[in-house]
Amino acid sequence: MEIALRQxxxxxxxxxxxLHRHFLEVLKVELDRLGIQDINNVQALILYNIGDDEMTVGELTARxxxxxxxxxxxxxxxxENGYLVQERSPHDRRSVRVRLSEKGLGLRDKVSALFERQIESLDKGGLSSEELARANEIMRKLERFWSASLDYSNFTMTSAA
Structure with missing residues (x-):
């Protein structure tokens, strides 16, 4: 069974x-199409994930x-490019909280519109909601597997010596 799983x-x-690299390229092409030069695709994705929330960099990293x-x-x-507003946390002065500025909210809406266009086109690409749900289920299983692998008490390495 082990050999059958390897490849x-x-x-x-x-x-x-x-897939992640391709998605980032799609996002880059959209930014170029919109004439947006002061933010890159990774930053646009981070901005999208902040959404309407306010959070610390640590929370953003974890999320x-x-x-x-x-x-x-x-x-x-x-x-620096005006997409985020930063404020020191009133409870912990070492912690900085971030949220989207008006400019950031505008870009978030443009990225959201890209997602909506893609969602409308998924069936033309031969993908159903059931297929995506199954793919997500499998990726979550891989995520749980890799997370469990980080629990070193459950992870054993065999020595080739």
Missing amino acids: PYYDSILLIER GYYLGSNVSYNVKKMY
Whole structure:
């Protein structure tokens, strides 16, 4: 059974990475189409995920599964370009909370419109809601598997020695 799983497992890892890169390229093309040059595709996705919420960089990292240093850098750039508003937390002066500015809300709405256009086109691409739900179910199983693998008490490595 182990040998039968090897290639499909490896293919899944590569496909997930490739899908993410393709999606980011779609987002980049949309930003270019809109003539938006002061934010990149990753920053636009972070901005979209903030939505109407207000949160710390740590909360954003946990919610979006972004790398911490990249989130801090991207939040700084989005703030400098007017997409985010930053405020010190009244409860913890070390903590900075971010939310979308008017400019950020406008871009979030444009990204949302892109998603809506894509959703309307999914059936033309041969994807049903049931197929997407099944794919999501499988990806959640992989996520749980990888999360459980991080619990080192359950993770054993065999030595080749």
